[in-house]
Amino acid sequence: xxxxxxxxxxxxxxxxxxxxxxxxxxxxxxxxxxxxxxxxxxxxxxxxxxxxxxxxxxxxxxxxxxxxxxxxxxxxxxxxxxxxxxxxxxxxxxxxxxxxxxxxxxxxxxxxxxxxxxxxxxxxxxxxxxxxxxxxxxxxxxxxxxxxxxxxxxxxxxxxxxxxxxxxxxxxxxxxxxxxxxxxxxxxxxxxxxxxxxxxxxxxxxxxxxxxxxxxxxxxxxxxxxxxxxxxxxxxxxxxxxxxxxxx
Numbered sequence: 465x466x467x468x469x470x471x472x473x474x475x476x477x478x479x480x481x482x483x484x485x486x487x488x489x490x491x492x493x494x495x496x497x498x499x500x501x502x503x504x505x506x507x508x509x510x511x512x513x514x515x516x517x518x519x520x521x522x523x524x525x526x527x528x529x530x531x532x533x534x535x536x537x538x539x540x541x542x543x544x545x546x547x548x549x550x551x552x553x554x555x556x557x558x559x560x561x562x563x564x565x566x567x568x569x570x571x572x573x574x575x576x577x578x579x580x581x582x583x584x585x586x587x588x589x590x591x592x593x594x595x596x597x598x599x600x601x602x603x604x605x606x607x608x609x610x611x612x613x614x615x616x617x618x619x620x621x622x623x624x625x626x627x628x629x630x631x632x633x634x635x636x637x638x639x640x641x642x643x644x645x646x647x648x649x650x651x652x653x654x655x656x657x658x659x660x661x662x663x664x665x666x667x668x669x670x671x672x673x674x675x676x677x678x679x680x681x682x683x684x685x686x687x688x689x690x691x692x693x694x695x696x697x698x699x700x701x702x703x704x705x706x707x708x709x710x711x712x
Contacts, residue, residue: 474525475670481523482555483580489516490580493587506614509588510566517558525672526552526661528560534681536564536651541611542682543643546653547632547704548620550662552670556655557618560677565651567616570607570638573599594623604638611646621700625664631708632701640696644689649682652700654707678707 496508573593576582592603607617619639626633643650658675680703
């Protein structure tokens with residue numbers, strides 16, 4: 465009973481802290497937009513990730529340790545894929561990301577309905593309605609355009625949170641197809657320890673703690689074709705499973 469009360473209180477506080485800083489970011493973005501239009505979106509996104517993201521995680525008492533297994537080129541565009549397990553993955557991914565990769569999330573269109581938060585992600589992320597073929601086509605084309613503009617693209621290839629007992633769910637093709645067609649490196653990012661802090665089957669289950677964000681060596685797609693799609697997906701899944709597997 466005490467544990468349940470503790471996690472419920474922590475969950476309510478984390479939700480409040482998240483929304484508070486989202487509202488602050490919302491008004492900051494309105495101000496920047498009024499002065500500069502969309503010209504400073506890239507700088508604002510870097511500010512959102514590097515400063516506001518840390519405030520959100522700090523307020524939630526969520527510690528994210530970045531574990532770099534390689535380094536990245538600042539001027540390169542990557543397709544980043546990550547495991548998706550909890551409600552707190554996004555702030556953890558943001559804070560755990562290296563400074564050399566500035567990415568835009570691919571998110572669900574439903575998120576745009578959320579107050580304040582929806583406004584921000586509708587302008588700073590790429591949204592898709594997976595049930596709509598036209599929406600998938602438009603979002604896919606926009607991802608290509610954003611990569612051409614110098615952004616990386618961050619995708620949860622499982623589509624939704626993994627509520628199964630498996631380390632990862634089956635992957636959708638989109639992120640891997642994008643990397644191959646753009647001939648851009650694929651980067652695997654794996655969050656470990658986060659499921660224990662926020663089990664995916666209970667919203668009011670959050671407790672403060674520490675998670676690890678592993679960043680792997682980029683997988684080159686130069687010379688790959690869509691015939692290599694399944695091979696690329698398997699390679700990414702294997703890297704995630706390696707990080708998520710209990711150590712002996």
